[in-house]
Amino acid sequence: MRNVLVLILALALVSPAFADCPQGCIRVPAVGTSCFNAPAKLQGYTGYPLGFWCTEGFQASYDIPQATLMLHSGSPFGGCNPRVEVQDDFTLTGLPAGTTVSYVARFTITIDANCGFGPGSAFASVQAGADAPATAFESLSNCDPWNTTLQRQLTIPVDAIAGTPTHLTFAIEGTMGELFSETVTGHFTFEGLPNGATLSSCGGFVEGPVPTRNQSWGRVKAAYR
Secondary structure (H helix, E strand, O other): OOHHHHHHHHOOOOOOOOOOOOOOOEEEEEOOEEEEEOEEEEOOOOOOOOOOOOOOOEEEEEOOOOOOOEEEEEOOOOOOOEEEEEEEEEEEEEEOOOOEEEEEEEEEEEEEOOOOOOOOEEEEEEOOOOOOOEEEEEOOOOOOOOOOEEEEEEEEEEEEOOOOOOOEEEEEEEEEOEEEEEEEEEEEEOOOOOOOEEEEEOOOOEOOOOOOOOOOOHHHHHHOO
């Protein structure tokens, strides 16, 4: 019942303001991939095809304003492979339009796995525009002894122009074998934004404005020497 209420709330968040935003996509194992213009989405168990063994505890979600992605599932006999992907356009404001800015997108991934008997893995990626993505792949066949928790960080440089959207993609996925379950969460942040800048996305993420640092008279003189 709780999942149904959350899904209704997520649908209620969809408005014409987000209709032209890039979509977030969730792959439900053996069911298919669905994409949404909603800034946040929770997908629960939907009923798997007869003979497909995947836990009824399946959940996958994303929340662009909160900068998070999540998936959880398990597999009594193998075959679970959920994926969550968020694409969005991020724009810098607070600077003169056309200003060239470089900053860093950081994607932190936490993996909690219960290995059971079957092999499993987790994958994550972050990509800026058409550049090659930064990726992480973890093989989780040998937990010690049964459970393991790992954290990985991906970073990618972003070259942006103030006032012009930059397209970023964040993704997580997992594969699960026999008696294997895992929860994978991803959280994206940004570093190196210039003073006075605000970074916001079409889907509702906002960071900033970055506080302007007070400069001493000595620093000002040094800057103009």
